[in-house]
Amino acid sequence: MANARLSRRDFLKTSGSLVVAFSFGPLLETAGRAAMADGAALKAVSLDQVDSFLSIGVDGTVTCYSGKVDLGTGVRTALTQIVADELTVALDKVRLIEGDTLLTPDQGPTYGSLAIQVGGMQIRQAAATARAALMSEAAKRWQVAPGELTTADGAVRTKSGARRISFGELVGGKEFSLSLDTGAPLLDPAQYRFVGRSISRLDIPGKVSGEFTYMQDFRVPGMLHARVVRPLAIGAQLASVDESSVSGIPGLVKVVRDGNFLAVVARTEWGAIRAAQQLKASWSDWSGLPDESRLWEHVRATRIVKNDITSNVGRTEQALPRAAKRLSATYDFAIHTHGSIGPSCAVAEFRDGKLTSWSASQATHNLRKQLASMLSLPEDQVRAIYVEGAGCYGRNGHEDAAADAALLARAVGQPVRVQWMRADEHGWDPKGPPTLIDLEAGLDTAGRVVAWHSQFYVPAGAAGTVPLVTAQLASLPHETGMSPGNIINDTALPYAFPNVLTVAHRLADTPLRPSWIRTPGRMQNTFANEAFLDELAIAAKTDPFEFRVRYLDDPRGIELLKRLQAFAKWQGRTSSKHSGGDTVTGRGVAYVKYELYRTYVGAVATVEVNRTTGAIRVKHFAVVQDCGQIINPDGVKNQIEGNVLQTVSRTLKEQVTFDRSRVTSVDWASYPILTFPEIPDVDIALIDRPTEKPWGAGEPSAAVVPAAISNAVCDAVGVRLRSVPFLPQKVLAALKSV
Amino acid sequence: MKVTLTVNGRAADLDVDDPDMPLLYALRDGLALRGPRFGCGLAQCGACTVHVDGKAVRSCVYPLRSVGKGKVTTLEGLGTSAHPHPLQQAFIDEQAVQCGYCINGMIMQAKALLDSTPHPTEGEIKDALARNLCRCGTHLRIVRAVKRAARVA
Ligand code: FES
Numbered sequence: 055m056a057n058a059r060l061s062r063r064d065f066l067k068t069s070g071s072l073v074v075a076f077s078f079g080p081l082l083e084t085a086g087r088a089a090m091a092d093g094a095a096l097k098a099v100s101l102d103q104v105d106s107f108l109s110i111g112v113d114g115t116v117t118c119y120s121g122k123v124d125l126g127t128g129v130r131t132a133l134t135q136i137v138a139d140e141l142t143v144a145l146d147k148v149r150l151i152e153g154d155t156l157l158t159p160d161q162g163p164t165y166g167s168l169a170i171q172v173g174g175m176q177i178r179q180a181a182a183t184a185r186a187a188l189m190s191e192a193a194k195r196w197q198v199a200p201g202e203l204t205t206a207d208g209a210v211r212t213k214s215g216a217r218r219i220s221f222g223e224l225v226g227g228k229e230f231s232l233s234l235d236t237g238a239p240l241l242d243p244a245q246y247r248f249v250g251r252s253i254s255r256l257d258i259p260g261k262v263s264g265e266f267t268y269m270q271d272f273r274v275p276g277m278l279h280a281r282v283v284r285p286l287a288i289g290a291q292l293a294s295v296d297e298s299s300v301s302g303i304p305g306l307v308k309v310v311r312d313g314n315f316l317a318v319v320a321r322t323e324w325g326a327i328r329a330a331q332q333l334k335a336s337w338s339d340w341s342g343l344p345d346e347s348r349l350w351e352h353v354r355a356t357r358i359v360k361n362d363i364t365s366n367v368g369r370t371e372q373a374l375p376r377a378a379k380r381l382s383a384t385y386d387f388a389i390h391t392h393g394s395i396g397p398s399c400a401v402a403e404f405r406d407g408k409l410t411s412w413s414a415s416q417a418t419h420n421l422r423k424q425l426a427s428m429l430s431l432p433e434d435q436v437r438a439i440y441v442e443g444a445g446c447y448g449r450n451g452h453e454d455a456a457a458d459a460a461l462l463a464r465a466v467g468q469p470v471r472v473q474w475m476r477a478d479e480h481g482w483d484p485k486g487p488p489t490l491i492d493l494e495a496g497l498d499t500a501g502r503v504v505a506w507h508s509q510f511y512v513p514a515g516a517a518g519t520v521p522l523v524t525a526q527l528a529s530l531p532h533e534t535g536m537s538p539g540n541i542i543n544d545t546a547l548p549y550a551f552p553n554v555l556t557v558a559h560r561l562a563d564t565p566l567r568p569s570w571i572r573t574p575g576r577m578q579n580t581f582a583n584e585a586f587l588d589e590l591a592i593a594a595k596t597d598p599f600e601f602r603v604r605y606l607d608d609p610r611g612i613e614l615l616k617r618l619q620a621f622a623k624w625q626g627r628t629s630s631k632h633s634g635g636d637t638v639t640g641r642g643v644a645y646v647k648y649e650l651y652r653t654y655v656g657a658v659a660t661v662e663v664n665r666t667t668g669a670i671r672v673k674h675f676a677v678v679q680d681c682g683q684i685i686n687p688d689g690v691k692n693q694i695e696g697n698v699l700q701t702v703s704r705t706l707k708e709q710v711t712f713d714r715s716r717v718t719s720v721d722w723a724s725y726p727i728l729t730f731p732e733i734p735d736v737d738i739a740l741i742d743r744p745t746e747k748p749w750g751a752g753e754p755s756a757a758v759v760p761a762a763i764s765n766a767v768c769d770a771v772g773v774r775l776r777s778v779p780f781l782p783q784k785v786l787a788a789l790k791s792v
Numbered sequence: 793m794k795v796t797l798t799v800n801g802r803a804a805d806l807d808v809d810d811p812d813m814p815l816l817y818a819l820r821d822g823l824a825l826r827g828p829r830f831g832c833g834l835a836q837c838g839a840c841t842v843h844v845d846g847k848a849v850r851s852c853v854y855p856l857r858s859v860g861k862g863k864v865t866t867l868e869g870l871g872t873s874a875h876p877h878p879l880q881q882a883f884i885d886e887q888a889v890q891c892g893y894c895i896n897g898m899i900m901q902a903k904a905l906l907d908s909t910p911h912p913t914e915g916e917i918k919d920a921l922a923r924n925l926c927r928c929g930t931h932l933r934i935v936r937a938v939k940r941a942a943r944v945a
């Protein structure tokens with residue numbers, strides 16, 4: 055069978071035997087290669103076909119093909135719950151294949167908290183269509199009206215229970231050949247057995263025992279190991295390479311040079327690491343980065359290519375000057391990295407001119423396009439397969455590692471594994487760009503907000519595809535624009551002020567290759583909005599909860615804030631009660647309606663500020679979230695805890711540093727993150743709305759964290775922190791200035 | 793050169809060309825183990841933690857030649873998904889994983905703690921794990937899992 059092309063039927067028959075979490079079973083491999091070889095599609099992958107999403111094997115096993123992938127967030131389990139419920143099968147009857155361009159539909163990259171909200175709902179609708187089709191197939195067979203039938207436990211049966219036929223007997227191994235029916239009726243949520251319950255994650259037993267295969271563990275026969283040798287400066291030209299410097303390394307296969315792309319390939323991983331360390335290369339000087347100490351002047355001076363007016367209500371420019379009291383402030387949020395604990399890794403193999411790429415890319419369909427374009431291959435000659443890596447939280451280095459591997463596999467004619475080293479990841483992954491925000495607002499004599507004007511200075515571009523650093527170094531075809539993500543989301547406000555003007559000045563450039571980090575833009579923008587709002591509440595001498603609720607005309611938002619107020623046992627501002635002493639406690643609240651149309655989150659932070667050292671300890675976070683229908687409550691809580699801890703880390707500690715030539719924060723010593731002794735406690739209350747749409751949970755709660763901390767610090771010591779990270783020296787400087 | 797390592801109670805012969813190669817690569821590439829993970833190669837994150845003679849070490853910087861006759865234990869040596877060690881079971885019970893990439897280090901470091909301090913305080917757990925990094929923010933669950941394991945032990 056190794057070289058024969060599997061028929062679609064054979065493939066579907068056997069696909070039921072695949073193992074969860076392995077999207078690269080040997081059979082699929084063979085089938086996939088054969089299919090690529092003769093250019094035929096192995097199965098439907100278009101978004102409008104049921105077969106693209108689901109197949110049912112003769113044994114009744116349901117295989118679900120998901121374009122959205124599990125980035126370590128629990129999505130695999132949640133999608134399994136959704137499919138099992140909508141098809142009325144047992145959980146262990148469902149197998150999931152993720153992010154394989156040959157097998158799964160292109161449901162868009164796994165970003166933006168959309169895996170369940172969009173991806174899961176497409177799959178749910180496919181399952182509903184399939185369930186209706188199964189019932190009508192049985193109705194035809196039994197010559198009864200479909201209305202007399204129902205499904206349960208993987209079978210269609212008459213409502214009386216007299217007749218029963220399993221899905222496997224009915225359609226096992228066959229295609230549905232059916233368009234996805236967006237009107238196919240969904241089950242009443244009251245009938246769900248798994249959705250809404252904290253089903254244990256399917257991947258955890260394997261992950262705690264060393265049985266799970268991460269991308270970093272993935273191997274193919276005959277595979278070589280490679281390491282990339284990075285330029286000493288980002289824009290440096292490779293002048294010369296002294297190959298004799300590594301000639302003594304056992305197992306060295308090749309030094310590959312392509313423009314400014316330089317790499318070593320060896321038979322062993324350690325050989326590749328040593329060769330990369332020892333290889334002597336000379337690079338030209340390059341010092342095109344701005345002076346880090348003047349980063350914000352640089353951002354402000356960068357050419358604006360366009361202005362996005364993200365909201366415009368009333369006549370802000372007239373109203374502001376007439377306000378009884380005016381406040382203005384500038385906020386900034388440093389350049390951040392993703393910080394995956396496992397650096398990016400990829401394997402690539404060329405066979406008969408066709409490329410197979412395994413990586414932990416959150417966007418295999420886009421990656422396929424990029425790899426095809428970089429190597430001037432037709433797209434259908436490239437197959438990109440997702441294999442889960444370390445948590446990725448955005449567009450990190452995985453796609454670049456995939457491009458490294460592809461280039462090297464072609465250069466040496468054997469499969470190549472590229473593992474980025476820590477300095478590759480910290481130094482060369484694309485970064486969350488610097489964000490600078492000017493805010494101005496006016497209050498009337500009664501302390502009401504009459505006008506709000508904000509200006510965000512952020513790079514141009516949207517989500518798209520981030521240029522591959524490999525292609526840039528090797529001068530191969532690549533995108534030239536910036537793709538920082540949809541970073542102007544949540545620049546506009548959830549509050550109904552009479553005059554509002556929010557503008558994003560889109561910049562022609564930004565110092566380091568940008569991409570979307572977790573909660574891109576929404577985190578930085580909400581920081582400024584919610585902290586400045588707190589400044590206004592203080593100026594208006596109004597409780598921050600009351601101040602927010604006053605301007606909300608959204609019942610779900612108001613309900614959320616009221617829940618939070620009770621849940622956090624909010625008793626108003628505390629600063630006056632804690633004056634004196636070295637360590638002062640304060641509390642602060644922040645709120646977001648994510649992208650102004652979905653998930654609501656509110657949080658209260660409790661902090662301790664040491665007046666002598668300037669150190670902030672975040673002691674506690676209380677979070678209330680409404681993300682509509684909850685698929686897996688513990689999974690959602692896990693995401694919220696993660697968002698809070700990761701964003702506390704970002705807010706207190708993190709910033710990418712650089713000199714004029716390169717990133718200088720290239721390890722965990724120079725880019726420190728939160729450690730165990732520093733973690734806050736987190737209490738979470740979820741508002742479940744089983745009959746509503748499910749909204750995203752992976753990102754929104756990160757958005758409220760920086761402002762809640764800034765507001766709590768101000769409550770504690772009366773100074774306003776407007777520059778992330780809140781390093782002790784900034785706290786001390788702020789304390790000194792009052 | 794040939795090196796004999798005792799890993800998880802079994803002797804394994806390995807062909808290596810550099811005795812200074814860190815133990816991590818012998819375990820992952822030579823023995824195809826997947827518990828110990830590459831995270832930084834700099835002894836900064838803990839993802840690669842294994843035990844040598846019961847002591848937690850960072851295998852990414854631990855030269856093969858220093859292992860000598862030492863007995864190496866990896867995550868796989870504790871238990872399997874079918875028969876997990878109580879500490880592994882505690883991580884399952886507390887769902888103390890997001891991506892799970894750091895979890896090898898958390899379990900192996902916690903194992904060393906519990907071996908010497910069977911009933912640690914929360915502060916002792918946090919101090920013992922202070923040099924183990926987790927980016928997903930699973931810390932709270934990890935602490936709960938270690939506490940649970942200490943309770944059931
Ligand atoms: S990989 Fe060894 S400490 Fe990070």
Ligand code: FES
Pocket residue numbers: 126395444445889890891892893894895925926927928929930
């Ligand atoms: S669970 Fe992902 S790094 Fe800890």
